Amino acid sequence: MRFDVTILGSSSATPIYNRNPTAQALNINERFYLIDCGEGTQQQMLRFDIKSSRIDYIFISHLHGDHYLGLVGLLSSLHLNGRKKPLTLFGPPHLKEIIDIQFKYSETTLHFELIFYPTNAEKAEVILDNQDITVETIILDHRVACTGFLFRQKRRLRKINKEKADELEVPVTYYSILKRGVDYLTTDGQVHPNSELTTPADEPMAYAYCSDTLYNESYFKQIANVDLLYHEATFAHAMLDRANETHHTTALQAGEIARLTGAKKLLIGHFSARYKTLTELLDEARSVFPETELAIEGKNFIIGN
C-alpha cells in the first residue's frame, strides 16, 4: 500500500520566490489526503502532477491564511472540472463560514457534496477511520486554535515469497491479491493457502504532521515512535525569542522533538522568509537528530509501502 507524502509548500506566513505556503499531498493507497492548502496549492498540484480529482480528504490545521487561502480556489476548480464525488473536509469550525460566504457572493453551488467536520482544538480525537488509516488530531500550541494530524496505517501488505510463487508459476498480476492475504487458486482449481506464498506484513506505519506550534511537550507522547515526523521549524535557534513570541518552533527544537519522541525520520518545514537558503536550519536540526530532511517543494518522501 502506497503511503508517501509530496511537499507542495514549505514557507511560513509570507511566500518567497520558489517557496509556497504550506500544503502536503499524502498518497495513501492511491487516494490523496491534502494537508493544509496555502495560496497557490492548486497551481503546485499542476506543477508536480498531483491529480486534484483524486483528493478525497482535506485537513486544515488552523485559520492563518498561509494554511488555507488556496482552499476556495481548489474547491472551485474541482467544481468547474466536473467533480461529482463527495469531498470530506476537516478544519476549525469557522472555516465553513469563510467558505460559505465566498461561494454565496460568487453565486456558486458546488456540484459535489462537501462534507465538513469541524475539528476540536481542545481535545485530541480520532476524526477519520476508513479502510486504510485512522487520523487523529494533535493539539498544538499556536496563537489561534490549531491541530496537527496523525495518520496511522491500519494494515500493511503481506510480502510475496518469490521463490514459492515462481515454483507455483503464480502470474505476477495475482501478487496484489496475495499481498492482501487471499489464498491462491490455480486454474485447475487447486487451493494454496496464502501463508504458503507470503510472509507477514510489517507493522503499520505512522505519519505525524505538526504545524504550527510552540515547543510544548503535551503532544510528545501521542506522536511517539512515528515513522515520519513533519515538524515546523520556522526559525533557527538564534531566534528562539521570536519563535516563542509567535508560537513557533526552532530547527533545533524540532530535532529535539524527533529525538525525544523516537521518530524514525524528521522532515522540517514552514521556513521563515528570512532564510534564503536552508542549510542553517537543516544543520541545526541534524546536530541533534541526523535523520532530518528539508520539506522542499516537489519532494516526495516514502513513509511505508
Added chain:
Amino acid sequence: MRFDVTILGSSSATPIYNRNPTAQALNINERFYLIDCGEGTQQQMLRFDIKSSRIDYIFISHLHGDHYLGLVGLLSSLHLNGRKKPLTLFGPPHLKEIIDIQFKYSETTLHFELIFYPTNAEKAEVILDNQDITVETIILDHRVACTGFLFRQKRRLRKINKEKADELEVPVTYYSILKRGVDYLTTDGQVHPNSELTTPADEPMAYAYCSDTLYNESYFKQIANVDLLYHEATFAHAMLDRANETHHTTALQAGEIARLTGAKKLLIGHFSARYKTLTELLDEARSVFPETELAIEGKNFIIGN
C-alpha cells in the same frame, strides 16, 4: 510619465500549468495599480519582480474567485512585511465582508490603513482622481455584478528639444524637470522659458480593462479610442453559445469590440483552460483587428510614456 501594464495572470476560472488567474499591475508614474488579484498573484509579483510594497491602489472587478482569491494573502504579506502607508481598495461591496471575516478568524489587525471604496455595478462613475490619472468604472454584463476600469492619464510630459538643450548645455539631470514644464535656470541666473526647450506633450493616454463580460454594446461609447484595450476573450467563436451562457466574450467579438470602439491596440486574456495553446484565439481576434496581442504572464505592454 510611465504608463504600462504587466500581466500577472491570464487564465479564466481554473488555472492551468503556467497560466495563473487574472491580475495585472499597472505602473503609472512609478506607482502600482493592481487590477484584480487571482490566487497566486503575490507569487507572480515575486516572479516578475513587481514590488508589492509599491502598490497604492487595488481594483477588484467582481467576486468570482479567479479575480480576487489572492487578495487576503497579498494584504497579509504586506502587513507582515511591515507596510505602514495606507492602501486603497475598490471592489464590490461584499468584498469587505469577505476580507473582514478572514482577518477576524486569523486574529489579524493590519498595521496599515485599508481604505475600502465599494464600487457600484449599476452606474459608471469616476472612482479615483489623483495627480496622475482618473479612473472610471465600466459597467460590464456578467453573471454577478462586475465592473471594468478605465484609466485616463491626466497629463503627459512635454518633449525635450534635444538640439536646443545641447546648445544650452542643459545637464541631462534637468530633463525630467523640463518635461514637466518648468523654465530652465542656468547656473549664472539666466532664465530660458520652457517653451524654448520643449515641445508640447502628446495627448493623455487611456487604458480600458474589460473582464468579465458578455458582448454588450452598452459600454462601447465609454471606451472609445483608448490607446490600449484589454478585453477578455475566454472562448473561440466556435463556442459562442457557451460564451453567451456563461456571460463571456469570444476572441472574434473582442476583435470586433476593438475595431468598433477605435482602440489603438487590443490585448486579449482570461483564456479558458481548454486552450492549451493560444494561437487560435490570437488569429481569430487578429482576423478583425490586426493590432492584437496575447495578455501572457510576465509580458509588459507600454500604454504611454
